[in-house]
Amino acid sequence: MARYSNCPQSYEVFSEFMDRCLLKDQSLIWSDNNAWTLENLRKIKTNFIDNSIDGGEFWSKLFKQFSELNDDCWRVLADAFFIYTLPSTYMKPEKKYEYISKVTEKRNLELPDFDNYRWDALNEGFSRTAVQYHQKYKQLWLLIRFAISVKEQQNRELFLNDHLAVRDKLFDLVKNTNSTDRSYGMLNAILHLGYPEKYERALNLGHKHKIVDYYSNKIDKDFNKEMNIDQKIKIIRETLEKDYQEKEFDFYFPQIKEQWLNNSGNGSNGNGETEEDPFLDELVKTLRNKKQIILYGPPGTGKTYYAQKLAKTIIAQDNFEKDYVQLDEKEKKTLNLELSDNRNINYLRFCTFHPAYGYEEFMEGYRPALSEDGQAVFELQDGIFKKICNDARDNPEQTYVLIIDEINRGDIPRIFGELITLLEADKRWSENNESEAITLTLPASQENFAVPKNVNIIATMNTADKSIALLDIALRRRFGFRELLPKPELLENQTIAEINLAELLNHLNNKITEKIDKNLQIGHSYFMKKEKAIKKEEQLISRMKDEILPLLQEYCFDDFNTLAEILGSNLVNLEQGRFNKEVFSFAGKEVILTSLKSMLNGENDNG
Incomplete structure (x- = not known):
């Protein structure tokens, strides 16, 4: 259907x-x-x-x-x-x-x-x-x-x-x-x-012809001369749906569209037509409705990637009625994170929360500065969120986005302060509802302040960080939440040294879920580079030695019995409580590849 x-x-x-x-x-x-x-x-x-x-x-x-x-x-x-x-x-x-x-x-x-x-x-x-x-x-x-x-x-x-x-x-x-x-x-x-x-x-008639052209050689026996192009596509859909494992089949799913559109791999087919992503469309809809969204999930599942992609998409669509890849260089500069954040044409801003981050950096506060005569003084300065709100208020027809990376690593009640009251979509300011918007007096500057409707917040949250459990309830109600999970299907067509990357990711995550915690799974991006699966043995070895093995060691709190249950005994020395020394030696490549093959074949399985 x-x-x-x-x-x-x-x-x-x-x-x-x-x-x-x-x-x-x-x-x-x-x-x-x-x-x-x-x-x-x-x-x-x-x-x-x-x-x-x-x-x-x-x-x-x-x-x-x-x-x-x-x-x-x-x-x-x-x-x-x-x-x-x-x-x-x-x-x-x-x-x-x-x-x-x-x-x-x-x-x-x-x-x-x-x-x-x-x-x-x-x-x-x-x-x-x-x-x-x-x-x-x-x-x-x-x-x-x-x-x-x-x-x-x-x-x-x-x-x-x-x-x-x-x-x-x-x-x-x-x-x-x-x-x-x-x-x-x-x-x-x-x-x-x-x-x-x-x-x-x-909507594009040319797309319909491309779909039929691509798949007709597989099912043309089911066509007859009287059929119109839409009837042919219906037969193609019914045929493909039988083999497609997802709950919903769509010709515009990225991996499907890439086939019939002969996509060049850079998000465009060379004619200005963009790669559609139904999940991204869902995020856009949620963000437009709630005005703020949190993307959460295990590490390596593309949270920051999707945060930036979502920000660029909604700004390009709202401000230019184009997709990001269709913007010219001048338009793209308005989304350049390196531009000074006090320029009101910079529609995209970025910050990262951490334990020392405070209300002063986010909203306003007294911060060290130099006076005209070079003396150290404290002066009242606007924070990143207040600046973007002021710029958005001056340009109410334009959409602005603030990305907050690692939002749960900060002291959220302290950072947001009175903003918790102002963030809800129906309490925000616009030119049409100025009398209905909620306005509060800021404690330091004594200014009246309201959050404009044209400001959006996109935040990321790593579920491997236990502080997610302490997330403020008021914040949960005001944000839309979308979970990003590992996508092994992005790797299923890539095999390195007889090791299928999708099978490897599935095996590791099944073991992690069983032995540790489902929130500590490994994301697909650990086996990807520039949105494509890695292809070389050296890349796989590097990802295992430099990223995945140390991550699993941290997850297990140096419990090498659990590590052995996940990875098998070939990589772990239980007697000495560490990884086998060959893993990080010159011969480590063969040791890792052999161990991964054995692990996927069920050999040396300690679990």
């Missing part, structure tokens, strides 16, 4: 659209108004589609085309923008709401506030929409024409229940356009949102 688990409310909204707007003529947002009548849609077609205006800014042209139409036509337009924004994970919810409110403000139509549950679906989406999709006109063009074609059916319900008839009609509407036309984005969005069991979430 092609339904994407990340956007259940998007499907619900589109189902409402089909029922209310297409079948019953009602408005999606204002259900008491019969706005989607054939008469109103034809008026919109005449003014908006048949009398297009060449050149000029989109919104100015749009409002001019609608200027003589009635309020219900404007309601149709607002509803259409609601539907238009549903597929996109690139547009932040505030931007989606802004499109709708631009229409309603122009006509003084009452609109539910952004915090209303009605707009929860705006925080979802199923596609990293490209610049083409953001140009709006052709998507609205197709949506209006499709609605007219539904209204002209003798039996609307019978027509909408026939997904093949709907598909034929949509393709008939775009038959005179090029296959790269922007309208195909809306065409594929309608098919997927309306019939997610039948149609993939690919």
Whole structure:
């Protein structure tokens, strides 16, 4: 089934659209108004589609085309923008709401506030929409024409229940356009949102052709000449799902997409199309909803990697409507951690908590400085979080992110102080809710302070650190939490000296979980370099000697009996209470490789 688990409310909204707007003529947002009548849609077609205006800014042209139409036509337009924004994970919810409110403000139509549950679906989406999709006109063009074609059916319900008839009609509407036309984005969005069991979430028609081209040689015997491309993809999906071990199969899972897209390995296929990551999309959704998130898990599971990737993704999407790899050099500099943190164009900041880190470094406090005459003095200085909040308040349309690495290593109540009250999303400041935001007086500067809505916090937490148990309950409630666990599947295709890295990682972690603690597992990144599995024997030996063996020794508190139960007896000298001296000698390479093979084969198993 092609339904994407990340956007259940998007499907619900589109189902409402089909029922209310297409079948019953009602408005999606204002259900008491019969706005989607054939008469109103034809008026919109005449003014908006048949009398297009060449050149000029989109919104100015749009409002001019609608200027003589009635309020219900404007309601149709607002509803259409609601539907238009549903597929996109690139547009932040505030931007989606802004499109709708631009229409309603122009006509003084009452609109539910952004915090209303009605707009929860705006925080979802199923596609990293490209610049083409953001140009709006052709998507609205197709949506209006499709609605007219539904209204002209003798039996609307019978027509909408026939997904093949709907598909034929949509393709008939775009038959005179090029296959790269922007309208195909809306065409594929309608098919997927309306019939997610039948149609993939690919908005790009070229992607669908690439999927069929890649897999057709494996299953072309199941195709027939009358099948359309979507029917072929459905057969491909059903075939692949049988062999796929994950609960959910998706053509945009990184390891799957890399196959059919012939990915170059650097996050882009060379044509500006980015590598999708459903887990990253989930993180973006959580961060936009909660405004702060903690990524936690054992060491080596990619917490800091994902923190930086998430930060760059949400800033690029919110501030530039692109993916990070699509930014130009000037845009990328706004995410450069080496820039001075007092520059308000630096959207990304970074700090690491530790036992000596305090409120003074984070918010404000008196710190040593030199006076103009060179004397040592204490002066009141702003901390990193106060600085980023001030910059964000001066630039409310831009998204800012602070990464806090190792958040649980600091004295969190002392560092955050009164911020615990201000962090919750519904207590934050924005231009639209200034009277509702919670403001506190800072103890040192006596300034009134509120946390802006456009500041996000991404924190990392290592579960191998026992201080996680002491994490402040108030902080737990205010942050979204996402666990990152070892991913042996990233290593399953790599074998070194007859040692499969995925099997090795699984074996070690099974033993660690059994003998020590599941929170002390070893992450996949110990066997990776630059997002790829290591390939050389020397790399494997180095990772074992320099990182994994010392880590396991620490985990076991120098209990070499437990170490032997995990690693086998070949690497451990129980009598002397240490690793065998050959391990770290010149001959250590062969000793380690032989021991790892024996361990995976169940030989010398002390457990």
